[in-house]
Amino acid sequence: MSEKMKEVPGIYLRDAELKAEDAITFKWRPNAKYAWSGGIAYSRYLAELKNGRIIGRACRECGRILVPPRMFCDTCFRATDEWVYVKDTGTINTYSVSYLDADANRIKEPILVAVIDLDGASEGIGILHYVDPKVDPKDLHIGMKLKAVWKPEKERIGSVTDIAYFEPLKEG
Amino acid sequence: MMTIKKRVAVIGAGITLFRRRLKETGKELSYHASKMALDSAEMNLSEIESVVMGTAPDAFDGIHMKSENLLDGAGGTGRPYMRPFVGGGTGVFSPIAGWWHVASGLFDTCLVVAEEKMSPVQPHPQTAFRTIWDPFTTRPLHPNLVWIFALEMNRYMTVHNIPKEHIAEVAVKNKGNALDHPSAQLAAKITVEDVMNSETMVWPVQRLDISPPSDGAAALILASEEVAKKYTDSPVWIDGVGWSLDSSYWTNRDLYFPQYVAEAAKMAYKMAKIDDPPKEVSFAEPYDPFTYKELHHMEGLLLAKKGEAPKLTAEGVTQRDGKLPICPSGGLLGVGNPIAAAGLMKCCEAFWQLRNEAGKRQVDGAETGVCQAWGDLMQVGTVTVFRR
Ligand SMILES: [Zn+2]
Numbered sequence: 001m002s003e004k005m006k007e008v009p010g011i012y013l014r015d016a017e018l019k020a021e022d023a024i025t026f027k028w029r030p031n032a033k034y035a036w037s038g039g040i041a042y043s044r045y046l047a048e049l050k051n052g053r054i055i056g057r058a059c060r061e062c063g064r065i066l067v068p069p070r071m072f073c074d075t076c077f078r079a080t081d082e083w084v085y086v087k088d089t090g091t092i093n094t095y096s097v098s099y100l101d102a103d104a105n106r107i108k109e110p111i112l113v114a115v116i117d118l119d120g121a122s123e124g125i126g127i128l129h130y131v132d133p134k135v136d137p138k139d140l141h142i143g144m145k146l147k148a149v150w151k152p153e154k155e156r157i158g159s160v161t162d163i164a165y166f167e168p169l170k171e172g
Numbered sequence: 173m174m175t176i177k178k179r180v181a182v183i184g185a186g187i188t189l190f191r192r193r194l195k196e197t198g199k200e201l202s203y204h205a206s207k208m209a210l211d212s213a214e215m216n217l218s219e220i221e222s223v224v225m226g227t228a229p230d231a232f233d234g235i236h237m238k239s240e241n242l243l244d245g246a247g248g249t250g251r252p253y254m255r256p257f258v259g260g261g262t263g264v265f266s267p268i269a270g271w272w273h274v275a276s277g278l279f280d281t282c283l284v285v286a287e288e289k290m291s292p293v294q295p296h297p298q299t300a301f302r303t304i305w306d307p308f309t310t311r312p313l314h315p316n317l318v319w320i321f322a323l324e325m326n327r328y329m330t331v332h333n334i335p336k337e338h339i340a341e342v343a344v345k346n347k348g349n350a351l352d353h354p355s356a357q358l359a360a361k362i363t364v365e366d367v368m369n370s371e372t373m374v375w376p377v378q379r380l381d382i383s384p385p386s387d388g389a390a391a392l393i394l395a396s397e398e399v400a401k402k403y404t405d406s407p408v409w410i411d412g413v414g415w416s417l418d419s420s421y422w423t424n425r426d427l428y429f430p431q432y433v434a435e436a437a438k439m440a441y442k443m444a445k446i447d448d449p450p451k452e453v454s455f456a457e458p459y460d461p462f463t464y465k466e467l468h469h470m471e472g473l474l475l476a477k478k479g480e481a482p483k484l485t486a487e488g489v490t491q492r493d494g495k496l497p498i499c500p501s502g503g504l505l506g507v508g509n510p511i512a513a514a515g516l517m518k519c520c521e522a523f524w525q526l527r528n529e530a531g532k533r534q535v536d537g538a539e540t541g542v543c544q545a546w547g548d549l550m551q552v553g554t555v556t557v558f559r560r
C-alpha cells in the first residue's frame with residue numbers, strides 16, 4: 001500500500017453476516033467418479049504391492065533405481081531399462097506428527113507420517129507412508145530404520161495401502 | 173540466446189484489503205486492485221494493451237475456468253489476455269509473464285492482476301487441496317497439505333540443527349511489520365513464546381507458523397521504457413526474472429534446500445547483473461506462507477548460506493531496520509495469504525519501497541528488491557528483481 005493511497009478497498013464479511021445476509025450456497029454432489037488407468041509403470045507397481053513386494057525401475061545411464069517406478073528417466077530423458085525389486089525396509093528421511101485430518105479437522109490421536117528412503121533404491125529415493133500409530137512420536141527420529149507391515153494377503157487390493165504402515169525395525 | 177527488446181518498468185500498483193472473507197466477488201476485487209493501479213499511474217484502461225491474470229486453483233472459488241470468469245474485473249475484455257499458472261508461485265510468475273509481454277516488444281503496456289477468493293470453499297480451503305495428489309501413490313494415504321510442509325520443515329531443521337525458537341522469530345517479525353500495512357489481516361504484536369505455545373497442527377508446524385486463508389487482489393501496471401517515461405519520473409525497473417520447477421516426485425528429493433528457487437534466483441540475478449546478492453540486494457520479499465519458508469527461501473535466494481538464515485533472523489539482521497530487511501510488508505504471515513494475490517502483494521511492496529512511498533514500512537536506502545514465490549508440490553520457484 002502506498003502512503004499516497006488513503007483508502008483500501010474491500011469489505012470484511014464475518015461468518016455470521018455471510019449466513020444472515022447474502023450467502024449463496026450451491027450444494028451438489030457431482031456424479032463424477034474418476035477411473036484412472038494405472039499406466040505402464042504404476043500398474044506393475046500396484047500389482048507387486050498386492051504380492052507383498054516393492055518394485056522400481058532402473059536407468060542404466062544415470063544408474064538410478066526409481067521408486068515409484070517410471071518407464072522413462074526424467075534426467076536422461078530416455079526409456080528406463082529394467083524392473084528391480086527393492087526391500088521393504090528403509091530409513092526415515094523426514095517425518096511429521098499430524099493433528100489434522102485430510103480436511104483440516106482436528107484429531108486427538110495423531111497420524112505419524114514419514115518419507116522413508118527404501119533400502120535397495122538409490123540414495124534419497126523415498127516414499128511417503130504412515131508410521132505405526134502405536135509408536136510414541138517422541139521416539140521417532142530422522143535416520144531411524146523401519147520395516148513395512150503388510151496387510152494380510154486376502155485384504156490387499158493393489159494399492160499403496162496394502163502396506164498398513166512402517167514400524168521400527170527390531171535390531172538383529 | 174536471449175534478446176530483450178525493451179526494458180520494462182512498473183509504473184503503478186494497487187491492492188485491496190486481505191481478509192478471511194471479503195464481501196466483494198472475485199471480479200469486484202480484481203476491479204478495485206486494477207483501478208487503484210491505473211489511478212496511481214494516472215492511466216485509463218484504454219491505454220492498456222494486454223492483460224495477465226494470475227489466480228491459483230479453480231477449486232477455491234468453485235468456478236472452473238476462473239480466469240475467464242474474472243476477465244471483466246481485470247480489464248481484459250476485448251484485449252490479449254492470459255492466465256499463467258504455477259500454483260502458489262503464480263503471484264510472482266504473473267509479473268514475469270507481464271514482463272515478457274513488454275520485453276518482447278509485442279506490447280508497450282500490460283496490466284498484471286492477481287486475485288484469490290479462498291473463502292467460498294466449505295468448510296475449509298484445505299478440502300480443495302485433496303485433488304492435487306497423485307491418485308496412485310499418494311491420494312490413498314489421505315494426506316493433508318500441511319503434512320508435506322511439516323515434513324520439509326523437519327528435514328530443514330534437523331539437517332541444520334535449527335532451534336524452533338529461531339524459526340518462530342519470523343512470525344514475530346512479520347506480524348509486527350504488518351501492523352504498518354493497511355491491507356493486513358493478521359497484524360499483531362506477539363512473542364516467540366506465543367508461537368512456541370500455539371496449538372500444534374502438524375508437528376513441527378504450529379498455529380502461529382502458518383499464514384491464514386484469505387480473500388484479496390493486487391495489481392501492477394507494466395510499461396516499456398519509452399512509454400513509462402511519459403507517465404512517471406520514477407519508474408521501478410524489472411531488471412531480472414527467473415523461474416524453475418523441480419520434480420513432482422517430492423519424496424525423491426532432499427527437501428532441506430529448495431534447489432529450484434536457487435535456479436530461478438541465479439537466472440534472475442544473471443539478467444540483473446547481480447554477482448553478490450547479500451550485498452547488492454537492499455531488501456527481499458521471499459514467500460512466507462510458513463515461518464520456516466521465509467528462511468528456506470532466503471537460502472534458496474542465495475541471500476544467506478545454507479542453514480544460516482535462522483541465525484541472521486535471531487540476530488535481527490532481517491528486521492526492517494536491519495542490514496538485510498526481509499518481508500518489510502509483513503509478508504503472508506502478517507498481511508495474509510490470498511495465494512496469487514499474496515505473491516503479487518510482494519511485488520507491489522517492492523514498487524512502493526523503491527518509490528519511497530511505503531510510509532511507516534519504508535526501508536532506508538532501498539535500491540534493489542527481490543520478490544519470490546513458491547508452490548505446487550514444493551517444486552516451483554519464481555523470482556523477480558526490481559530496481560529504482
Ligand atoms: Zn537416467
